[in-house]
Amino acid sequence: MGSYYGEYRWPLIYISLLAGVMLTIVPTGARLKRGRLGMVVLALSLVALAAQGIWMWWNARWDFVQQSTEVSGGVPWSMLPVENVPFPDMPGAAAKNEAWDRLTYICPALLLIWGVARWVSRKPAVGIWICQTIFVTGALVAVLGLAMRWTNAEAAYWMSAEKGSQYNLFFATFRSPAIATVYMNIALALGLSLFLRALCGVLRDRRGLGFAMLYLVGVVVLFNGVMGAGSKAGMVMTGVTLILWGVMNWRALWDVLKQSASLLPSGSPLERNLLFGAVALILILSGLSWAETTVVRWQDAMDKEYTTLDARSAINTVQIKMMKDPDWSVLGFGPGSFHPLFPYYSHNAELKGIVVYAHNDHFQTLVEWGSVGFALFVVLIAGACLILLSHSYAAEKGGLSRRGRVMQRGMFIAILVSLIHACVDFPYQIESIAITLAALLGVAWGGVGYGRRSSKKPKAEQEEEVVPA
Numbered sequence: 001m002g003s004y005y006g007e008y009r010w011p012l013i014y015i016s017l018l019a020g021v022m023l024t025i026v027p028t029g030a031r032l033k034r035g036r037l038g039m040v041v042l043a044l045s046l047v048a049l050a051a052q053g054i055w056m057w058w059n060a061r062w063d064f065v066q067q068s069t070e071v072s073g074g075v076p077w078s079m080l081p082v083e084n085v086p087f088p089d090m091p092g093a094a095a096k097n098e099a100w101d102r103l104t105y106i107c108p109a110l111l112l113i114w115g116v117a118r119w120v121s122r123k124p125a126v127g128i129w130i131c132q133t134i135f136v137t138g139a140l141v142a143v144l145g146l147a148m149r150w151t152n153a154e155a156a157y158w159m160s161a162e163k164g165s166q167y168n169l170f171f172a173t174f175r176s177p178a179i180a181t182v183y184m185n186i187a188l189a190l191g192l193s194l195f196l197r198a199l200c201g202v203l204r205d206r207r208g209l210g211f212a213m214l215y216l217v218g219v220v221v222l223f224n225g226v227m228g229a230g231s232k233a234g235m236v237m238t239g240v241t242l243i244l245w246g247v248m249n250w251r252a253l254w255d256v257l258k259q260s261a262s263l264l265p266s267g268s269p270l271e272r273n274l275l276f277g278a279v280a281l282i283l284i285l286s287g288l289s290w291a292e293t294t295v296v297r298w299q300d301a302m303d304k305e306y307t308t309l310d311a312r313s314a315i316n317t318v319q320i321k322m323m324k325d326p327d328w329s330v331l332g333f334g335p336g337s338f339h340p341l342f343p344y345y346s347h348n349a350e351l352k353g354i355v356v357y358a359h360n361d362h363f364q365t366l367v368e369w370g371s372v373g374f375a376l377f378v379v380l381i382a383g384a385c386l387i388l389l390s391h392s393y394a395a396e397k398g399g400l401s402r403r404g405r406v407m408q409r410g411m412f413i414a415i416l417v418s419l420i421h422a423c424v425d426f427p428y429q430i431e432s433i434a435i436t437l438a439a440l441l442g443v444a445w446g447g448v449g450y451g452r453r454s455s456k457k458p459k460a461e462q463e464e465e466v467v468p469a
Contacts, residue, residue, distance in 0.1 A: 005175075008159075008173075009105070009431050012431055012432055012435065013104055013105050013108055013431060016105070016108040016109065016112055016435045016438075017107075017108040017111065019112060019115065020108055020111030020112040020114070020115045021111065021115075022115070023112070023114075023115025023116060023118060023119055024111065024114060024115045024118065028118065028119055028122040028123060029122075037448075038383075038387070038445065038448030039117065039118075039121065039445070039448060041379070041383065042113070042114065042117060042380075042383070042445045042448075043114065045376050045379045045380050045383075046110045046111075046113060046114055046380070048376055049106075049110055049373060049376045049377070049380075050107055050110050052331060052369070052372065052373050052376075053099070053102075053103050053106060053107065053335050053369075053373075054103065054107075055091075055092075055331075056091065056092055056093040056099055056331060056332075056334035056335060057093055057096060057099040057100055057103055057334070057335070058086060058092075059085060059086050059087050059090060059091065059092030059093070060082055060085070060092045060093040060094070060095065060096030060099055060334065061081065061082060061085060061088075061092050061093070061094060061096075062079040062080060062081060062082060062094055062095055062096065062340075063079070063080045063081075063082055063095065063096050063097055064077060064079060064095035064096075064097055064098050064339075064340040065077055065078050065079070065080050077340065079094070079095065079340060082096055091329045091330075091331040091334075092334065093333065093334025093335065093336070093337060094333045094334050094337040094340065094341050095334070095336060095337055095340045095341075098334075098335070098336030098337060098339065098340055099334050099335045099336045099337070100336075101336055102335035102336040102368075103335055105431040105434060105435065106335065106434070108435070109434050109435050109437075109438035110438070112435060112438045112439060112442060113380070113438045113439075113441050113442040113445065114442070115442065116130065116438075116439055116441075116442025116443055116446060117441075117442040117443075117445040117446040117448075118446070119446065120442065120443050120445075120446025120447065121446040121447075121448065124404075124446070124447075126443075126446075127407070127443040127446060127447075128407065130439050130440075130442075130443055131190045131193075131194060131407065131410070131411065131440075131443070132194065134186065134187055134190055134436055134439070134440075135187045135190045135191045135194055135215075135218060136218070137187065138183055138184050138186065138187020138188070138190075138191070138218075138222055138225075139187065139191070139218040139221050139222055139225075141172040141173070141174075141180065141183060141184060141187075141225065142172070142184055142187075142221045142222050142224065142225025142226075142228075143221060143225075144156065144172040144173070145171040145172035145174075145180060145225055145228060145229060146221075146224060146225055146228050148170065148171065148172065149171075149228045153170070154170065155170050156170065156172060156173050171225075171228075171229045171230075174430075176231075176425075177229040177230050177231045177234065178229075178231040178233055178234055178421075178425045179425060179426070179427055179430055179433065180225075180229050180231070180234075181225075181226045181229050181231045181233070181234020181235075181237065181238070181421075182234070182237075182418055182421050182422075182425065182427040182433055183427075183432065183433055183436065184222050184225045184226050184229070184234070185222075185226060185234065185237050185238055185241050185414075185417050185418070185421070186414040186417070186418055186433075186436060186437075186440075187218075187222055187414075188219065188222040188223065188226070188238065188241055189241050189245060189410050189411075189413040189414035189417060190410050190411065190414055191215055191218050191219045191222060192219055192241075192242075192245050192410060193245070193249075193406050193407050193409060193410025193411075194215045194407070194410070195212055195215035195216050195219060196249060196252060196253065196256065196406050197403045197406045197407055198211050198212035198215055199212050199256050199260070200252065200256065200402055200403045200406065201403060203256065203259050203260070203262070216279070220282065220283060220286060223238065223283065223286065224286050226238045233421055233424050233425060234421070237417050237420065237421050240417055240420065241413055241417050244413045244416070244417070245409070245410070245413055248392070248409045248412075248413070249406060249409060252402055252405075252406055257276075260276075309424075311351060311359075312359045312360065312424060314351055315342075315351065315355060315358055315359060315360070316358075316360055316363055318342065318345050318346045318351075319338075319358060319360075319363045319364070319366075319367050320363075321345050322341065322342075322345050322367050323366060323367060325345070328367070328370070329370055330370045330371050330372045331369070331370040331372055331373065332366070332367060332368045332369045332370030332373060332374075333367060333368055333370075334368060335368050335369065336368065337367070337368050338357070338358055338364050338367050338368055339355070339356050339357070342355050342358075343355075357426035357429050358426065359424060359425055359426055360422070360423055360424065360426075361422035361423075361425075361426055361427065361428045361429065362422060362423060364426070364429070365377060365428075380441060381415065381419070381441065383445065384415065384440075384441045384444035384445055385412055385415060385416065385444070387444050387445065387447050387448060388408045388409070388411055388412040388415075388444050388447065389408075389412060391404070391405065391408045391447055392405045392406075392408035392409045392412065393405070408447070411440055411443060411444060412444075414440060415437065415440055415441070415444075418433070418437065
């Protein structure tokens with residue numbers, strides 16, 4: 001999970017493609033009764049995106065070829081014309097092989113969105129299983145990354161360190177600590193909601209306290225993982241995650257706090273307060289254990305006068321220049337075109353080295369997919385966020401239970417925080433995070449099938465029908 005080059009990328013892509021196909025073709029045993037319009041919008045958006053990507057690849061103009069020596073302009077590759085372009089007067093990708101590289105994980109991700117949405121709309125419990133899987137995987141990433149930090153490993157233990165790399169370029173299976181924190185923050189948002197959801201269940205029927213404690217342990221591990229990774233943006237996004245989650249769930253948190261004393265044998269509020277104080281102290285001490293890493297990272301950024309932000313700003317300026325080029329169309333330059341084309345537009349920019357990712361996925365999407373593709377991605381992501389928000393604040397008697405609403409907010413925060421982080425990094429260019437986002441979007445769009453409880457059914461059946469629990 002996380003490795004994004006060479007042979008390490010293919011197992012996840014194959015598994016995701018197989019999962020998308022199976023979730024799409026295997027009968028669910030039930031018919032979708034609500035949310036048909038939403039599912040139609042989802043299907044049309046997915047088909048349109050896939051069609052655009054495949055068309056741009058099929059009608060590509062050039063092949064992106066690496067070279068052992070630099071060619072004119074200081075670019076270590078060349079663009080070889082593709083023979084027999086089907087429609088040379090119509091838009092096509094700038095680099096055929098790079099477009100294929102992107103489509104190999106984008107198309108499985110789009111299929112996975114549909115398959116997950118299809119199943120969640122009929123069996124909401126699938127949504128919880130997916131959130132639990134992401135949370136557990138994120139905790140394992142944090143454990144592996146922390147073990148690497150403690151042992152000064154230069155790469156994940158089954159991999160050899162890259163030539164010239166330093167150990168702090170790796171965290172778990174991710175070559176970039178910042179990208180690792182994106183995944184861990186997604187898992188953190190889900191873990192917080194899984195923990196609160198479990199506590200609500202314990203207060204309701206006095207079962208599941210052990211699971212709640214396991215979720216809490218995972219949350220602590222993820223928090224330490226983000227601090228240990230050393231990414232400044234990741235640390236900030238963790239703060240945003242905690243603040244948003246606390247603000248959006250304060251009512252549920254307050255109710256749980258008031259009733260939690262009843263879970264103790266003595267029922268004493270004093271013992272309850274001591275227990276919560278001990279947990280808070282553990283969180284504070286665990287965070288302070290990585291204080292040196294945090295201080296060093298921020299001090300280094302201040303000493304360098306935040307030059308990384310200047311570089312990102314310069315890259316964004318070049319991307320604006322790329323979009324002003326007459327060759328840029330409403331369909332963009334094609335998936336994967338940023339990397340091979342960027343040097344040809346950045347001659348006057350004060351940038352050193354090879355720029356592989358824009359460190360701003362939103363601008364890079366505009367460059368590669370144009371206004372049409374960008375709008376379709378907005379429909380997919382913004383639509384999912386609106387569905388989650390509408391359900392998370394719906395009245396309980398007309399929609400989800402409190403436990404369901406808590407999970408909707410956790411998924412919303414996970415998606416939102418990753419979108420914010422994508423303004424300064426490149427999480428969606430990484431297969432594992434793109435596919436994880438696809439699974440969450442599928443869970444969200446599957447929620448269009450949630451509706452009001454029917455008074456003709458027993459309460460237990462109504463709860464099972466609309467609550468992803």
